[in-house]
Amino acid sequence: MLKDITIxxxxxxxxxxxxxDPRVKIVLTFAFIVIIFFVKTYVGYGLIFxxxxxxxxxSKVPMRYIVRGLKPLLFIIVLTFFINVFFTPGNKVLFRVWxxxxxxxxxxxxxxxxxRLALLVVGTSLLTLTTSPISLTDGIERLLQPLRVIKFPAHxxxxxMTIALRFIPTLLEETDKIMKAQMARGADxxxxxxFQRAKALVPLLVPLFISAFRRADELAxxxxxxxxxxxxxxxxxxxxxxxxxxxxxxxxxxxxxxxILLDSYVL
Amino acid sequence: MEPIIRLQDVQFEYLSFEGEEIAALxxxxxxxxxxxxxxxxGHNGSGKSTLAKHLNALLRPSSGVVWIKGMDTRDEDKxxxxxxxxxxxxxxxxxxxxxxxxxEDVAFGPENLGLPPEEIRRRVNEALKAVGMEEYAQxxxxxxxxxxxxxxxxxxxxxxxxEIIVLDEPTAMLDPVGRREVMxxxxxxxxxxxITVVHITHxxxxxxxxxxxxxxxxxxxVLQGTPRQVFSQVEVLxxxxxxxxxxxxxxxxxxxxxxxxxxxVLKVEEMVEAICRL
Numbered sequence: 001m002l003k004d005i006t007i008x009x010x011x012x013x014x015x016x017x018x019x020x021d022p023r024v025k026i027v028l029t030f031a032f033i034v035i036i037f038f039v040k041t042y043v044g045y046g047l048i049f050x051x052x053x054x055x056x057x058x059s060k061v062p063m064r065y066i067v068r069g070l071k072p073l074l075f076i077i078v079l080t081f082f083i084n085v086f087f088t089p090g091n092k093v094l095f096r097v098w099x100x101x102x103x104x105x106x107x108x109x110x111x112x113x114x115x116r117l118a119l120l121v122v123g124t125s126l127l128t129l130t131t132s133p134i135s136l137t138d139g140i141e142r143l144l145q146p147l148r149v150i151k152f153p154a155h156x157x158x159x160x161m162t163i164a165l166r167f168i169p170t171l172l173e174e175t176d177k178i179m180k181a182q183m184a185r186g187a188d189x190x191x192x193x194x195f196q197r198a199k200a201l202v203p204l205l206v207p208l209f210i211s212a213f214r215r216a217d218e219l220a221x222x223x224x225x226x227x228x229x230x231x232x233x234x235x236x237x238x239x240x241x242x243x244x245x246x247x248x249x250x251x252x253x254x255x256x257x258x259x260i261l262l263d264s265y266v267l
Numbered sequence: 268m269e270p271i272i273r274l275q276d277v278q279f280e281y282l283s284f285e286g287e288e289i290a291a292l293x294x295x296x297x298x299x300x301x302x303x304x305x306x307x308x309g310h311n312g313s314g315k316s317t318l319a320k321h322l323n324a325l326l327r328p329s330s331g332v333v334w335i336k337g338m339d340t341r342d343e344d345k346x347x348x349x350x351x352x353x354x355x356x357x358x359x360x361x362x363x364x365x366x367x368x369x370x371e372d373v374a375f376g377p378e379n380l381g382l383p384p385e386e387i388r389r390r391v392n393e394a395l396k397a398v399g400m401e402e403y404a405q406x407x408x409x410x411x412x413x414x415x416x417x418x419x420x421x422x423x424x425x426x427x428x429x430e431i432i433v434l435d436e437p438t439a440m441l442d443p444v445g446r447r448e449v450m451x452x453x454x455x456x457x458x459x460x461x462i463t464v465v466h467i468t469h470x471x472x473x474x475x476x477x478x479x480x481x482x483x484x485x486x487x488x489v490l491q492g493t494p495r496q497v498f499s500q501v502e503v504l505x506x507x508x509x510x511x512x513x514x515x516x517x518x519x520x521x522x523x524x525x526x527x528x529x530x531x532v533l534k535v536e537e538m539v540e541a542i543c544r545l
Contacts, residue, residue, distance in 0.1 A: 134367055166367045169409040215362045222363035225323050225355040226423065227347050227379040237374040237387040 011129045016245055017059035018130045022139030024246045028253050029127045035257050036116050036123075040264040045115050047263070051256050052122055061129050069125035070118060077117050085110035137161045142240060148231075155231025163219070171212060178207050269337065270298035271431060271463055272322060272353075277331035279317055279486075291317040292328070293486035299465065301430070304457045306474040306494075307467045309483035310508060315467045318483070319435040322465060323355040336430065351380065353431040354424030358439050360416035361408075369411075369419050370395065370404040376427040387426075394425040397460065398452050414445025418452055425456070431463040432456065438468060446470070471498070471512045475533045482509065495531035514538045 012018075017025075032052075039045055056066060070077075090105030128136070141158030148154055179189060182203060189200050279292040291314045299305055309315045320326040321333050324340040336352050338345040354376075357363045366372040370391050377387040395401040398418040408416055417437050424432055434453065438446040450473055457464045466473065474480045480497040482490035484507045490497055498504070498511045501519040505511075511519070518532040518541070527545065532538050 134371070162366060166365065166408070169407075170361050173409070215359075218357065218359060218362035219365070221325060222355075222357055223365060223375075225325055225350055226365075226376040226427065227350050228375070229347070229379065233381040234378055235381050235384060235387065236378055237371070237384055237391060239384050 010132050011061050011065055012132070013060055013130065015058055015060045015130070017055060017126070019245065020130075020249055021240055021242050021246045022131050022135040023143050023240060024242060024249060025127055025131055026136075026139050026143060028249060029123055031253055031257065032123045033120060035260055036119050038264060039112070039116075039260055044260045044263050045112070047256060047259055048119060049115075051252070052119060052126070055126055056122070059126060059130050061126070065129060066122055066125060069121050073117065073121055077114055080117060081110045081114045083110075084113045133165050134162070137165070138238070138240065155234070159231075167212075167215070170215075171208065174211060175204065175208055178204055268300065271301040271336050272297070272299035272465070273332075273334040274298075274318075274321070275332045275334075277318075277321060277328045277333060279314075279321070279326060280329045290486050292321070294331070295486070295488055297481070297488065299463060301463055302457070302461050304454070304464045304476070304478045305466070305481060306477040306479070307465065307481045307483060308469060308471065308474055308509060310469060313483040314486040315483045316435055317486075319355070319433050319465065319467050322431070322433045323353050324349045325355070347380075351427050352429055353433055354427055354429035356417070356420050356424060356432065356434045356437045358436040360413050360420055360437075360440065363420050364408045364416060364423075367407055368404075369400065369406050369408060372408065372419060373422045373426050376423055380427060390426040390428070391422075394422040395419075397425055397456065398422045412445060413441045414448035417441065417445065417449050421449070421452055421456075425460075429462065431465065433465045433467075435467050436469070437466075438470060438473065446473075471510050474498075475512055482507070494533055498533060499530040501530065 032048075036048065039048060056063075085102060085106045086100050088103065088106035088109040090103030092104035094102045094104060094107065096102070131139070137158050140161070141154055144152060144154035144157070179187075183189065187200065187203065189197065189204075191197075192200070274295050274297040277292050277295045278290065280288050280290050283289050293314070295314075295318060307315045307318065317326060321328060321340065322335065324333075324335075324346055327333075327341055333340040335349045338349050338352075340346075340349055364372050365375050373391045373394055374387050377390050382390075391404075392401070395404055398421050400415065400418050400422060403411065403415065403419075408419065411419065420437075421432070421434075432453070437453075438449050441449065453464055453466060454476060456462045466477070468474065474497075475494050477494055479491060480494050481488055482497060482504070489507065490500060490503060498515045501511050501515065510516070512533055514532050514535055514537070515530070518528045518530055518538065521528045522530060528538075528541050532541055
């Protein structure tokens with residue numbers, strides 16, 4: 001049923017990784033993404049691989065969920081590999097095929113780029129797999145809080161995300177209802193070419209939009225009557241608190257970053 | 268005692284789509300005492316919803332005054348206090364839940380009031396318990412039935428510790444089971460928590476247990492009194508196109524046929540008794 005659709009790809013669980021403070025997870029993921037692009041040696045990649053493997057292991061998310069995230073990118077990853085192999089200038093020619101030459105540098109570059117892309121995807125999907133959309137929104141709101149000084153609407157942004165998450169299932173259900181109502185009156189959403197099918201959706205979108213606006217209006221009124229007046233003076237029931245495990249996660253990541261920088265730039 | 272809700276000659280006009288001025292409320296004067304259970308009936312366009320929105324300062328009178336616990340709704344400074352005192356539950360359960368988790372939604376009101384986290388937690392638990400939804404604290408709203416969603420909405424209001432709850436046709440979109448759930452919750456809150464209830468509906472059966480029934484028509488109060496007094500006026504109600512509870516209707520017809528049955532019968536048991544006495 002449409003109702004059961006999951007938003008994002010959250011994999012519910014009680015693991016250490018799940019329980020990390022969402023703020024910490026977001027920051028660490030960003031640090032991870034950045035550091036991937038600083039790695040220049042195979043040892044460095046080994047370290048990163050060990051780090052992410054440990055995180056996946058601890059999260060108890062089944063391997064197939066992680067692999068599933070990589071599948072759609074397979075083509076891009078393979079393409080990147082070959083482009084880098086063929087077009088990286090270098091001297092140590094391994095062998096030639098027609099006008100192309102395989103060089104040691106090209107091969108290294110190709111493998112590095114492939115690893116980077118794959119690690120990037122795995123790292124970010126681990127974040128969304130282990131963090132529910134709500135705590136993700138919560139984390140983002142709190143991380144952006146300091147930007148309020150420059151009038152950045154952190155609270156409003158988070159509110160919009162929450163409402164969107166709340167109404168996706170409701171609107172999907174409604175789409176289903178309208179579709180069935182129109183099918184009962186002979187509408188055809190399934191045959192014809194892409195263009196015809198897109199056109200058939202117009203009569204579906206119009207009532208959906210109208211109802212979405214009506215809902216928005218009613219929701220705004222309900223929120224107002226519940227004393228909502230923006231983020232000012234608003235408190236929260238759940239307070240994010242960094243615990244010991246968050247400090248450990250940060251420490252491990254800092255160590256990893258230090259080791260990689262040492263390995264790639266000093267040694 | 269000072270009534271908790273006071274309306275004095277309230278008029279409310281709005282501009283229609285064609286630019287015409289339409290009077291939705293046409294001189295409504297009304298006092299509601301603390302702890303009262305008032306049901307307002309009337310059909311679409313009778314002004315009952317407009318009246319409800321005045322009690323929460325979502326609308327302000329064009330002329331006349333509305334006092335909620337002594338606070339004039341035209342007073343901008345008192346706006347949030349009024350909204351906290353008179354909570355409002357709307358018709359569509361889907362369009363009044365904000366958060367993706369039940370307990371987060373109940374916390375929405377108290378969060379807006381700027382209460383400390385421990386206090387919010389305490390109130391959320393209490394409110395969910397009062398409406399019998401504590402098992403669903405972690406559920407997502409779209410998995411709940413209509414009646415359950417409406418109870419969550421009521422809990423969301425309760426968590427703000429209001430003295431009045433205004434319910435604007437909260438049962439209109441529910442099935443009979445959901446309707447019963449909501450009505451039982453509302454009655455419980457009125458009896459056990461002493462909350463003043465203003466319940467707007469077009470189901471006559473829901474008015475039977477009220478302390479007072481108010482009938483509205485064309486922006487005016489045309490009839491009010493205890494359910495017995497109001498529903499015994501079958502002719503008046505019929506004239507403005509409203510129904511009476513089924514049992515009352517039956518009594519009316521039996522009486523018309525010459526049987527000696529009182530007209531103020533509201534419940535099946537009373538009817539049974541009346542017939543047995545014949």
